[in-house]
Amino acid sequence: MAKRIMVVEDNDLNRKLFCDVLKANGFEVEPVADGESVLETARATVPDLIIMDIQLPGISGVDLIQAAQRDTALRNIPVLAVTAFAAKGDEERIRSAGASGYLSKPVSIMPFMSAVKQLLPASSDHPAKS
Numbered sequence: 001m002a003k004r005i006m007v008v009e010d011n012d013l014n015r016k017l018f019c020d021v022l023k024a025n026g027f028e029v030e031p032v033a034d035g036e037s038v039l040e041t042a043r044a045t046v047p048d049l050i051i052m053d054i055q056l057p058g059i060s061g062v063d064l065i066q067a068a069q070r071d072t073a074l075r076n077i078p079v080l081a082v083t084a085f086a087a088k089g090d091e092e093r094i095r096s097a098g099a100s101g102y103l104s105k106p107v108s109i110m111p112f113m114s115a116v117k118q119l120l121p122a123s124s125d126h127p128a129k130s
Helices: 012-024 035-045 061-070 090-096 109-119
Strands: 004-008 028-032 049-053 079-083 101-104
Touching (some): 004 035, 079 109, 090 101
Parallel strands (some): 004 028, 049 079
C-alpha cells in the first residue's frame, strides 16, 4: 500500500511541485493550501508524513506542528518542515516545536526525497492507527 503524504503549502507552484514529485515516486498525496484546515484534514486522512510549510497566511506552521504534537491522533505522524526561514536558530526552534525534519527553500529534489524517505515509518502499520 502506498504511503500517504499530506503537503501543507500555500504557494500553488510549490504545492504542485511537491505533489508531482511525490506522486512520481509512488506516494499518495493530500494537498492542503489552507493552514486553518491542516489538523482536521490530518485527522481525516491519517497521513504517514506531513510536509509543513512554516510561513502560512494567518497561522504559523510552528503553531500547527505544536498543535499536532498535543493531539493524540496526530502526535506520532512525523513532520518535515519546509521553510524559506533559514536564519540562525530557526531550525532548532522548528525542531523543538516537534518537527522531525527540516529543509530550507529553495528545495532541491534529491534532498527533498531523501528527507521524505528518511522520515517515513519503515513498517506498513501507521502508528496513529493502533
